[in-house]
Amino acid sequence: MRPIKKQRLLLIALMLAGIGGAAAFALKSFNENLMYFFSTTDVVSGKAPGDALIRIGGMVVNGSVERPGDSLLVRFKLTDFNRDVPVEYTGILPDLFREGQGIIAKGRLNGQGTFIAEEVLAKHDENYMPPEVAATLKPDTQNNAQ
Amino acid sequence: MIAELGHFSLILALCLAFILGVVPVIGSLRAIPGWIMLARPAAFGQVFFVALAYGCLTYTFISHDFSVAYVAQNSNTELPLLYRISGVWAAHEGSLLLWALILSCWTGLVARFSQTIPEPVIARVLGVMGLISIGFLLFLLLTSNPFERLIPAPAEGRDLNPLLQDPGLAIHPPMLYMGYVGFSVAFAFAIAALLEGRLDSAWARWSRPWTNIAWMFLTLGIALGSWWAYYELGWGGWWFWDPVENASFMPWLIGTALIHSLAATEKRGAFKTWTVLLAIFAFSLSLLGTFLVRSGVLTSVHAFATDPARGLFILVFLAIVIGGSLFLYALRAPHVRSTATFELISRESALLINNVLLVVTAATILLGTLYPLVIDALGLGKLSVGPPYFNALFIPLMAPLAVIVGLGMLLRWKKDDLSAIAARIRWLALISVAVGCLLPLLMPFYSWAAALGLTLALWTLAITGLAFFDRLGRKQPVWTRLLKLPGAFYGMTVAHLGIAVFIVGITLTSVYSVERDVRMTPGDKLDMAGYIFEFHGVSQTRGPNYDASQGHVTVSYQDRPVAELRPQKRIYRVRKMPMTEAAIEAGLFRDLFVAIGEPLGDSGAWSLRIYYKAFIRWIWLGAIFMALGGLLAAFDRRYQTLSNKQALTDV
Numbered sequence: 001m002r003p004i005k006k007q008r009l010l011l012i013a014l015m016l017a018g019i020g021g022a023a024a025f026a027l028k029s030f031n032e033n034l035m036y037f038f039s040t041t042d043v044v045s046g047k048a049p050g051d052a053l054i055r056i057g058g059m060v061v062n063g064s065v066e067r068p069g070d071s072l073l074v075r076f077k078l079t080d081f082n083r084d085v086p087v088e089y090t091g092i093l094p095d096l097f098r099e100g101q102g103i104i105a106k107g108r109l110n111g112q113g114t115f116i117a118e119e120v121l122a123k124h125d126e127n128y129m130p131p132e133v134a135a136t137l138k139p140d141t142q143n144n145a146q
Numbered sequence: 147m148i149a150e151l152g153h154f155s156l157i158l159a160l161c162l163a164f165i166l167g168v169v170p171v172i173g174s175l176r177a178i179p180g181w182i183m184l185a186r187p188a189a190f191g192q193v194f195f196v197a198l199a200y201g202c203l204t205y206t207f208i209s210h211d212f213s214v215a216y217v218a219q220n221s222n223t224e225l226p227l228l229y230r231i232s233g234v235w236a237a238h239e240g241s242l243l244l245w246a247l248i249l250s251c252w253t254g255l256v257a258r259f260s261q262t263i264p265e266p267v268i269a270r271v272l273g274v275m276g277l278i279s280i281g282f283l284l285f286l287l288l289t290s291n292p293f294e295r296l297i298p299a300p301a302e303g304r305d306l307n308p309l310l311q312d313p314g315l316a317i318h319p320p321m322l323y324m325g326y327v328g329f330s331v332a333f334a335f336a337i338a339a340l341l342e343g344r345l346d347s348a349w350a351r352w353s354r355p356w357t358n359i360a361w362m363f364l365t366l367g368i369a370l371g372s373w374w375a376y377y378e379l380g381w382g383g384w385w386f387w388d389p390v391e392n393a394s395f396m397p398w399l400i401g402t403a404l405i406h407s408l409a410a411t412e413k414r415g416a417f418k419t420w421t422v423l424l425a426i427f428a429f430s431l432s433l434l435g436t437f438l439v440r441s442g443v444l445t446s447v448h449a450f451a452t453d454p455a456r457g458l459f460i461l462v463f464l465a466i467v468i469g470g471s472l473f474l475y476a477l478r479a480p481h482v483r484s485t486a487t488f489e490l491i492s493r494e495s496a497l498l499i500n501n502v503l504l505v506v507t508a509a510t511i512l513l514g515t516l517y518p519l520v521i522d523a524l525g526l527g528k529l530s531v532g533p534p535y536f537n538a539l540f541i542p543l544m545a546p547l548a549v550i551v552g553l554g555m556l557l558r559w560k561k562d563d564l565s566a567i568a569a570r571i572r573w574l575a576l577i578s579v580a581v582g583c584l585l586p587l588l589m590p591f592y593s594w595a596a597a598l599g600l601t602l603a604l605w606t607l608a609i610t611g612l613a614f615f616d617r618l619g620r621k622q623p624v625w626t627r628l629l630k631l632p633g634a635f636y637g638m639t640v641a642h643l644g645i646a647v648f649i650v651g652i653t654l655t656s657v658y659s660v661e662r663d664v665r666m667t668p669g670d671k672l673d674m675a676g677y678i679f680e681f682h683g684v685s686q687t688r689g690p691n692y693d694a695s696q697g698h699v700t701v702s703y704q705d706r707p708v709a710e711l712r713p714q715k716r717i718y719r720v721r722k723m724p725m726t727e728a729a730i731e732a733g734l735f736r737d738l739f740v741a742i743g744e745p746l747g748d749s750g751a752w753s754l755r756i757y758y759k760a761f762i763r764w765i766w767l768g769a770i771f772m773a774l775g776g777l778l779a780a781f782d783r784r785y786q787t788l789s790n791k792q793a794l795t796d797v
Contacts (some may be wrong), residue, residue, distance in 0.1 A: 001544060019502065022539075022542075026513070027537060029535050034531060037529060038528045070665060072665055089665075091663045092744070092753050096724065
C-alpha cells in the first residue's frame, strides 16, 4: 500500500472510531435522559414509574394552592378533570402560574403518591394550554359535551 | 387602502419571483442571453415590491389601523412607537413577511455585488433564490396573509405580547433571519454549481464572503436571543437546550463547518462534494428551524397559534427543497473527481476533524430535538429529552474541537511535520496547562472543570497568538506588516480569540455562579459570595402600558455600596399578563441578578430570586468576537481581486 493511502486509511479509521464512540455515548446518554409525560389519571392508576424523572401535566385545581409555613414550599393539586395528583414545589413559580391554568411539572413521585416537582412550567400566553395537557383533557371534554 | 396596496405588491412580487426562478435558469442552460439578462432586473423588482408590502404593513401598525386583523391582534394605541415597528414581526404572518423581505434583499445584494461573476452563473444563482422566494411568497399569500381585513374593525387592539416588548428582542428576529436566509446564498451557489455540473473552487470563492456575513448575523442573532432569555425570562440562565434554541444552533454548527470547509475547497480544491453537501444542509436546517419554531409543533415562547394547513405547506416545501437538492446532488456528485491530495498531518486533516466534530454535534442535537416529535407523531407516547443529554454530549465533543482550533492554524496545507510542530508548541502547551490549573486557586474554591476550561481557553489564546506572529513575519516595520495581513486572517484570529473568551465564560459561569430563591421581609439581608443584599420592600409604580410592583434591593460589598436594584413584576394592562422584569448590575467579572417572585403572607415578605453570575458577560463577548471575525473575513480585499482575475480568465 502506498503511504498516502495508508495514511488516508488511518484517518478514516480514526474518524470511524471517534464517531462510533460518540454514537454509543450519545445513545446511552439519550436513554438516560428521556423524560416521559403522564397525565394525572396515569399517575393515580400507577402507570408512572416510582423513581424516574417524569413530566406530568394538567390544570391547577381551583382553591388548591397553599403555602404552608415560612419557606418557599407550595402545595397544589393538578387534575385532568378525572383524577387529582398532589404536587409539592419549593421555589418561585413562573409568572403565569395560577389556579385554573394548564401547567407542566417536572419531577419525581414520592412513596405517598405526591409529586415532588423540580421545575414548574407555564407558557407565556394567557390562553395557552400545553399540547400534552390539551390532549389529556380532550376525551373528557367530549364526554361532557355528550 | 394601504393594506390592499401591500397585498397587491406582494402578489406582484410573487409574479416576479416566478419570472426570476424560471426564465434565467432556462436561459442559462440553453444559452439564451436575453433570458439570462432578465435575472438582475427581476431580482431588483422583487426587492422593490416586497419592501413596499413590508412598508405598508409597518404603516398600518404605526397608524393603528385595527381593521387589519394582524395589527388588531398585535398592537394597541398605548404601545410605544418602537414596539409598533418591531410588532410587525412579532407573530407568524409578519415574521414570514420579514423572512421574504430579507430573502429578496439578499437576492438583490447578490445581483448588485456580483459584477465580476460570469452572467450565466449569476443567472442560475439568482434563479435558485427566486425559486425559494416563490415558496415563501406562496406560503404568505395562501395561508398567512398579514393584510387580511377584520370587519368591523375593533376600536382597540389586543396589544403586543408583553414578552416581546423589549429592545433586545426587537432586533433578535431580524438578526437571526439575516443569518438563516443568508445561508440561502451559499445554497444557491452550490445548487447553481451542481446544475452546471462544474464543481471547481470558483463557486467556493464566490460564496465565501456571503457565507461569512450570514454566519456573522446568525451568531449575533443567537447571542441576542440568549442574552434576552437571561434578563427577560427571569430565570437567569443563558441557554436551556430548548428545541427553539436548538433549531437556531444546528444551522450555526453546520454553517461553522461550512465556512471552514469552503476555505479548504477554495484554497486546495479539497472536499468539493462535502462542501456542497454542507451548504445544502446549512440552508435545510435553517428552513427546518423556521418550520419548527413557526409551525407550533414545539411548546415554546416562539410558537404561535397553529393552523394545520400551514404545517402541511411548510412540510411539503421542506421536502421539495431538501429532497430536490439532495437528488440533484446524488446525480452530479459522483462525477466530481477530487484531485487534491493531502497527508494525515496537514491543515486539511485538521479542518476535516473540525467538520466531523461540528457535524456530529449537530446530528446529536437533531436527534434530541426531533425524536420527541417523531415519537409523538407516531402516537407512541409523549416524552422529552432533558438538558443533561445535550450537556453530556456537547462538552466532550467541543473540548477536542478547542484543542484542534489552534493546531489547524499552525499546520500547513497538504503536508506538515508533526515533530517540528510539537517542538514549537510544547512550551505553550505546558504553560497553558500550568496556568490553567493554577488560576482556579484565585477563585472561591478549586474546581477541575474550571481548570480544564481555562486550560483550553489559554491554549486557544496561545496558539492563536503564535499563528498570528508567525504570519506577521519579521522583515519589515511592524505597521507595514500589520497592514499587509489579509482581512481573512484577521477575521480568523479574532473569531478564534472569541472561542477562548466564550470558553472562559461558559466554564466559570457554570462553576462559580451562586443561585438562591429566598423569602425576605423588608430589612432582611443575604450574604452571597461576599455581596450583602438588603431587601427594603416593594412599592407600586406605573409604566406607559403596565402597572408594576417594584422591589428595592441594595447591594454592598465589604461595606461599600455597589448597586441599587429595582426589579419589577409588571401587569400589562391590555392582556392582564404578568411579567417579571429582573434587575441586573452588570460587570465584566460578575453580574448581580435580582428578580421578585410573589408576596408571601401579610408581613410584606416576598419571594426573591437572587443570583451571583460569574463571568457571564464573557459568553456574549465571545460571540461578539466571533461575529466580528466573520465580518472582517468577509471584507477581505482578496475576494474582490481574485474574482476579477477569474472573470478575465473566463472571458
